[in-house]
Structures are given as C-alpha cells and as structure tokens.
Amino acid sequence: MTKHNIFHAFTIAALSSTLLACNSSNNDISPVEIPQLSPATAANLSGNCNDLAASMSALANTTITSSSEVAAGELMVAGNDIPAHCLVTGSMFERVSDIDGNVYAIRFEMRLPLNWNGRFYHQGNGGIDGSVVTAVGDAGPGNLSNALYQGFAVLSSDAGHSGALGPAFGVDPIARLDYGYKAVEKLTPMAKELISIAYGKGPDRSYFGGCSNGGRHTFNTFARMPDEYDGYLAGAPGFRLPYAAIANIFGAQRYLSVATDPSDISTGFTAEERNMVATAALVKCDDLDGINDGLIGDVEACQSVFSLDDVPSCSSERDGTCLSSQQKEALSPIFSGAITASGEAFYAPFPFDTGIASPDYNFWDFFAPLVLDSGGVGLIWGVPVADPATFNGPEFALTGSIDDMLTSIESTDDIYTEAASSFMIPPNNAEALSAVRDRGAKIMVYHGVSDAIFSALDTINWYNNLTANHNDDASDFARLYLMPGMGHCSGGAAVDQVDLLTPLVAWVESGIEPEGLVATARGAGNPGGENPAIPASWAADRTRPLCAYPTVARYNADAGNGDVESAESFSCQ
Secondary structure: OOHHHHHHHHHHHHHOOOOOOOOOOOOOOOOOOOOOOOOOOOEEOOOOHHHHHHHOOOOOOEEEEEEEEEOOOOOEEOOEEOOOEEEEEEEEEEEEOOOOOOEEEEEEEEEEEOEEOOEEEEEOOOOOOOOOOOOOOEOOOOOOOEOOOOOOEEEEEOOOOOHHHHHHHHHOHHHHHHHHHHHHHHHHHHHHHHHHHHHOOOOOEEEEEEEOHHHHHHHHHHHHOOOOOOEEEEEOOOOOHHHHHHHHHHHHHHHHHOOOOOOOHHHHOOHHHHHHHHHHHHHHHHHHHOOOOOOOOOHHHHHHHOOHHHOOEOOOOOOOOOEOHHHHHHHHHHHHOOEOOOOOEOOOOOOOOHHHHOHHHHHHHHHHHHHHHHHHHHHHHOOOOOOOOOOOHHHHHHHOOHHHHHHHHOOOOOOOOOOHHHHOOOOOOHHHHHHHHHOOOEEEEEEEOOOOOOOHHHHHHHHHHHHHOOOOOOOOOEEEEEEOOOOOOOOOOOOOEOOOHHHHHHHHHHOOOOOOOEEEOOOOOOOOOOOOOOOOOOOOOOEEEOOEOOOOEEEOHHHOOOOOOOHHHEEEO
C-alpha cells in the first residue's frame, strides 16, 4: 500500500473510530442560529490582596494558604511589564492515599489583576502535570502575549499530584482520574467562586487553554463541560495521549531493530540520515504552495507525493546519504501510522516535514519513549499497574508487547475502575460539541506540522470528523491552524509567533471571525525570544498568513516578484 493510500485509509478508519473525539452516529447535526455572547465588563479588586485569604476561608473543600500582591514588572512577557495583581495559593481535597500512603491534593495558584477585564482563563499545563506552573495563560506560540498581561484572572494547578512522585502517582486511582479530567471539574466552580469573592462578581466570560497535555485538558473540557467555558485555545492537543505514547514506543522498537549501537536507538536513524530525508521532502514538496521558501506549506499534498521511496537506497554501507532497505522497512510504519501485531493502525501517520531533522525530533523519538512514555503507559494508564519500585522504563519500552500495552490502557479492575482510554481521552460526544456551538462558544486549535509526539494529521482527522458531524462545516465555531515546520508547541524552522487569544476573545464576544491572522518568525532581537532553528537565509522577521484548515498559505502567482519574506505575498487558498 502506498503512503498516499495508507494516509487515506487511516483517515477513513478514524472517522468511524470511537477513539476519536466527537464521533457520533448522528452525522447531520442540524444547523442553528448561533447566539452572540456579550463582551466582558471590567472590574477592580475588592479590598486588599493580603486580606483575600481570610475572605476565602469558606470555599468548599479548599484551603487558601496565602494571598499577596505582586508588583507590576515582577513578571514580564515579550519585554512588557505584567500589571500588578494578587497571587492566591491554595489546595483542594487534600487526602492520604490508602493505596500508596502518599499525601495528595489539587494544588493551585490564581493571579487576580488589580484592574480586571472581567474574564477567567483556566490554564492547562503540560507533561504529566505535577507542578503549579506560573499562572499567566499562554496566548499562543512564540511568547508574544499572555492572558494575565491582557487582564484575565488566571488559574494554574498541578492536576492533583506532586511532581516528586514522577509517574508513580498513577498507582493512586483518584490521582489518575484527577490528572485525566476530574481536577478541572473540581477546580472550575471553586475558581469562579473565588473570583466572585475577589471582585464582587463572577467572570463574565471564561476561557480554557494550553498546549500539549494542556491541549488535551482543553479538548477534555469542551467535550465534558460544554457549559462552563466560552472560548477554548488548544495547542498541539494530545487528545489521544496514551495511544500517542504507545505509538512512540512502537517507533523506538523499530529504531532499535536497525540501530548500529543497541545502546543508542538514535543510531537507527542518525542525524545525518534525518537531515537527508528532511531535505528530500523539502525538494519534493516545497513548491506545492507556489514558491520555494523553505516551508512545506501544503502538508496533505506532500504526504500524497512523497514517501521513503523517494530517498536514495544504500547500495553498500550506510553513510548518511541513503537509507538501507532494512531501514526503510523499519521506518515506514512510523510515518504511515503505528500498527498492532496484526497490522491494525492505532495511531495516525506522521507527516514528512522539515522537523525530521530537528533536535525536537531527537528528544521525542529517541529519549521520550524510554523515559516518559514508558512511565506513562506502565504506571499512569496501564491496568494492571507496574510496581514503581522495580519498573525499568527503557526495558519496558524496548522489549514490551505493543498489543499488551494497548490492552492495558483499555482495561479496568476493582481498584482502577475507569480505563485510561476513557479518563484521558475526550468522550465520544458530538452532542457536547454541538452544545459548545449552540451557546456561542468558540474553539481555536493550532498544531505544528513537525510535532514529533502528537501527529498534526491526527488533529486534522479530528477536525474532519468534527466537520462531518456538523453538516460539513464547523468553521462557525471551530478553527484549526496548521503551522508548517513548527515542532511541539513552538520552535523549529517555522514562523511560530502569534497571539491567538486576542482574536479568540474578539470572535467569542464581538462576533469578529478570526480572519487575516499573521504569524512572525522569531529571529534575532525578537521580544518573545529568539528561535535558533530559523534558517540563516530567512529574514529575522519573516511573516506568513496563519490559515484556517483546509486552506493553505499559497504564494500569489499574480504578485510577480512579491517579497517571499512577507505575508502580503501570500493568501489563504
């Protein structure tokens, strides 16, 4: 089967799979007149920061540990001072586990602007959570702005466990569920009540956002709690995280099978070889968007015309300029989509893009499966759960059965009564997404095409499925933005800086559709931080239109010698 056919076979299968969010037997949800939500109104903090802890003492199942003022400029974003605000810290549902004897709680912080814009932003954090990341609320990739800077009240949490435990927190069944989705369910009403105490009114508008696992939290929230938030901003959404992790382990086993050094799986696909494949893909696909500019702008077209068959085959020893026949056989299923022993696909294909040559790829494909993904599958998601005292991540990843891993994340027992395939993944609920639409809420999703852990093609499948369930057009409430060359959440040889929160708010509260969005490269001197992966041949401030899928940023053929570094020379087509 060709790469093109494999991709489309997976797409068709995904549309009918219960593993994908928002699938339903009802593929023709009736259109409705979407209401326009009113704008939020500003308010000032009531009283003094230092007095807030006492006034919040009656919050149910909650302990407030501190409240204090943070002066303007103590936090900054893109060279700008974040205004003065109150920092409130606390915890919810503290307990001692009867499984492992550890103390668990949902620890959080809320940052409350003295001059508040009337909005609440619930920040979903990445990885396996476990720490209370500074509550600023990312506005999109590239660190150009954030929610706190814009005047939102922002909440961040550890999702119910301490990072000191590592993946071993998964031994506790309540901690598993809190990490999956229940911490958000518990935090949301508390946060809104806390805001009401602080400002004398609750939030007029509520938003949820995050990247990676934070994107998964976002997907889970709009599928499980469609009435609680008005806008959702999800980056690189790992909405099928356990399956993605097992797909990554599948890849590690394939790399090992052709590694020249069994102690280093990266020798199965060296940096020189990855650069050679990335270059070959660029040569074949760069001009599919109308111009050779170092970006594969049309990701789907590229998957149709490029495969490993386009890469030179070694006639003798591997030397970085070719792939051996054994390598092509081993690597092909990684890109075409991870499969079970019987050949059934369980995760999406990965696109050929320039990021194959990036350090991001190196981390996610050669390190993460041995250390991160293995711990997730063995200790957080699997049933039966592995013994943390004897668990060996690399051994588990490189010698374990992929089929057994898949079975484990779909299993339950008397202690672990909800499978990871349920508590980690948004429920199969097209009606919930229709509820989001019908009340006037909006969803914006962005994904780097070169993301090496969560496939952008998986997110495309999700969006196509969403579209199919909403009369072949979901753009009135949900938009997907693909970012060529961008790695996981940011970086890579990409134009990766854009504030998406501002247009999301305008869409939710004023009905202004997010059109004409422009992303900027982060070259030398960029206030959001320099991106070292930008090719030297690019302008430091290169811009590109950020196009809503399925449109692509294409060079305007009638532009003559239009500046290749400028978004004005391109249009979404």
